[in-house]
Amino acid sequence: MLVTSASPVKRPYAARLPPAERREQLLEAAQAIALDRGFHAVTIDGVAKACGVTRPVVYGAFEDRTALLTGMLDRAEQRVILQLAGVFPPVPGADDDVDPDDLLVQGITAYLTAITSDPDTWRVILVPPEGAPPELAERVARQRRLQLRALRGLLEWGLRRRGGPDVDAELFTRAVFTLAEGAGRLLLEHPDRWTVEQVARFARVTLASLHP
Amino acid sequence: MLVTSASPVKRPYAARLPPAERREQLLEAAQAIALDRGFHAVTIDGVAKACGVTRPVVYGAFEDRTALLTGMLDRAEQRVILQLAGVFPPVPGADDDVDPDDLLVQGITAYLTAITSDPDTWRVILVPPEGAPPELAERVARQRRLQLRALRGLLEWGLRRRGGPDVDAELFTRAVFTLAEGAGRLLLEHPDRWTVEQVARFARVTLASLHP
DNA sequence: CGTTATTGCTACACAGGTGTAGCAACACAG
């Protein structure tokens, strides 16, 4: 198209979207950029360009860059909470016929299945892209404390039911949790090399060797 | 001191330092800022101010901000390599009278002692401040691979000497390494709550319960 | 079909950080 210098090109308008859809689109774009190039690359202009709009459109959906990042983290956190809903069952009763090792392996399997079912969300949490804001660390720490508390109850029950080994329950809980998260990272970083099944088998064999 | 508006205040010159000392001072300041407020706060101006000089002085020691960050990571990496020099001994011979569990606990103790002896350097690595550059992740990954390789040789020997358990050696190595790093983070994040001795005791008891 | 309300765009201003040319100050050597 021939354009004279006297009539500068005006960009065609982007298709209109209702505000809720626009927000969702912007948040998806923000997360994709964070995972691809790091949180520092999540700029107002970068997200606008990724969605084919201009900066005021982003400002129409979010107060500022901080609000955009907060929205992104809200979204990831809500998904994680939903996916972990069934991972930590209530502590079994004294009369319940439940094998503690089976319960733990099931929990680990559920946790890793959640991770592999939504890798992008979990990558933000377990393998945070560079330039991650402090708020991410705060949310991760908060969720981790909740998960540790739930896990500890289960493991204390399991250690009693098993009759040992005689280890510090808090350190044991942290060790199990660290291993589960580490396995999660492994599956995210090497999805073609490791599977949930392999990790579950490893956990089962190791528990079988862990005498009371 | 009374200063007329016609003679603007000129800052007094900072004390002169030979270039090598100035570099060291700037690198120390850069690391302190990174740990206190994140890598994004490590600016040329920020480091200059922390050292009581102006930006050209920083540019006199480092080509640019990237070179400053690289220098900081070089320093941390060199310290880590030095501190880990004795942590991974050569794999014992078939006739060596060495208890594999003792060897592992000694290795974990040496590793955690290195961490607690120079917490600032290890914090950059194990609990990276927000805004960490990609280069940090690359260096950490490279060091981790070297450490995993050394550890795997030792653990394979240990599993053979022990006669089991019958687990995937690579997963077992990763699990042990993940636990050691997790313990390192724990000691960095909660130095008043946990000690190397507690972790070593936990490792010893857990290994004692891990039958072949 | 015209009007209105809503969503998107242009152009502007501002702030923070990078990087440097040329000058200033000072420590050391003769």
Added chain:
DNA sequence: CTGTGTTGCTACACCTGTGTAGCAATAACG
């Protein structure tokens, strides 16, 4: 004590990103 070489400073230019006022375009409603 003077001169020189080395280290530090001021002031300037530039770049990238943030944030917004006012206008433009468009979709929906009557």
